[in-house]
Amino acid sequence: MKAIHFGAGNIGRGFIGYLLSKSGYEVTFVDIADSLVDAINKYKEYTVITLNTSAVKEKVRNVNAIHLKNVEELKNAVRDADLITTSIGANNLKSTGSLLRELLKERMASSTKKLDIIACENALFATSMLKEAIMENSNSEFTEYLENNVGFPNSAVDRIVPNVNIEKELPIDVAVEDFYEWDIEKGAIKINNNIQGAEFVDNLEPYLERKLFLLNGAHATIAYLGYLKGYKFIHEAINDEFIRNTVIDFHLEAVNALSIKHKISVQALKDYSKKLIGRFENAYLQDELFRVGRDPMRKLSFNDRLITPLRICNELDIEPKNILCGIGAGFLFNYIDDDKAQEIQNRIKNNGIKNAISVVSGLAEDDSLVSKIADKYEELKNLLVS
The missing domain is CATH 1.10.1040.10 (N-(1-d-carboxylethyl)-l-norvaline Dehydrogenase; domain 2)
Known part of the structure; x- marks a missing residue:
């Protein structure tokens, strides 16, 4: 299973990417920061450091990254993806939706493979906001494709990932708290219903x-x-x-x-x-x-x-x-x-x-x-x- 995560910041690496990797996904991060993309591609791994009375370290391996402006690489990644997630800030969902609209149209032309898209943001019904941006000015063919092939479950995410000053082996290592919760709208999922650490619920509100x-x-x-x-x-x-x-x-x-x-x-x-x-x-x-x-x-x-x-x-x-x-x-x-x-x-x-x-x-x-x-x-x- 292949996952693309938009936003390779601390939440992306320390929470969503971490859980997806533990669940067996091949994780590709997408980000606009050259240095971050280059570092992920250089090291191909990072450590998640859980902070409490003692630090627990876990490796996340076999990750890679694509720059947001690298359209050709993004086309290929989206074409093959089973899951797309985001942690980019709710203010960026509209622009990301516009980008995904064009990438999904490319995918539609070559595949009917099922896909789920989940926005993991501190906002109410963020995936619905992203879906609205993707569907803006869509024709009936694209709308039908999305309804039949793409799941848009909303989710609630909860993990504190501070910019704590601790010793790291790699610059992309990330420190997190020991608590997390990821609740996902079960009825809207197409295929990604087995993410380790996530809870699939009937009523998300x-x-x-x-x-x-x-x-x-x-x-x-x-x-x-x-x-x-x-x-x-x-x-x-x-x-x-x-x-x-x-x-x-x-x-x-x-x-x-x-x-x-x-x-x-x-x-x-x-x-x-x-x-x-x-x-x-x-x-x-x-x-x-x-x-x-x-x-x-x-x-x-x-x-x-x-x-x-x-x-x-x-x-x-x-x-x-x-x-x-x-x-x-x-x-x-x-x-x-x-x-x-x-x-x-x-x-x-x-x-x-x-x-x-x-x-x-x-x-x-x-x-x-x-x-x-x-x-x-x-x-x-x-x-x-x-």
Whole structure:
């Protein structure tokens, strides 16, 4: 079985590529970075270092890579692939979909071999977003080919892969936490239903939202509040009493919303929450706040990790004061080396906080939630910003 993975970064190598290799796939990475592509092709292997109280090392062997602009190599790889996966960031799905559209048309002309395409991103229904981009302006022949031959299962992915500074044998070795979860929509799979370490589920939405809210939303909240209080690492910030209490109560708000919306056991969600707090405390990861908080334009957008649980809580009449705290802190994330953070700060300066909230979050400026976010922003600004 042959797999192509778009995005040879830490998640690609340390999570998706790692599990696919363990499952017996021949893995080919696709990336735009010359140095990364060259290094993978030079070494043909790398080590995944799992960080906890002791480091566990596992080799991933027989891998190769293709540069994103090498169209001929990509055509051949896509023609022969059984599985295509991505970890490129949700913002890049549209452009990747345009590329895949042309590559799949080439495949259609020569093969009716079945294929699955799975987007492994921190976004709700990312594969559906990728499928929409692939099918844009498609004719009936191509649409029929995709429906008959290509599976587009959505998935939820969960593994923290920090840019930790540890000794590596090779420059492409990657360090990861010891926890991972990859949930895949079972009913949409065509042929790839035996990936080691993945769980195939009938209803994916609860898994997607549980992960997006309780992991990604709380993680971002730690990063933004930690930045305002002068911390560098996630494990330091989560041990701050104010931040810890905010995150625990953020979880309670999200747990209540998820249990009502999806009829999930509150105790099961609380158990998951407790496990997450332990993961945030893992000092061996040396997970920097900037990595977790970067690109607040995306993380504060309408369908992402903070605004979505806020909207759901509001719809269910659950007071989301701690989720509001994470959002307010996000609008105060003024990291100088983050262009997207600076873009938000410039909009606040030029147009005011309510306009900035509306533009970034997608909420109407006269929405009561915008006023609540603005009030929390001012409260935190007075409390935490010197």
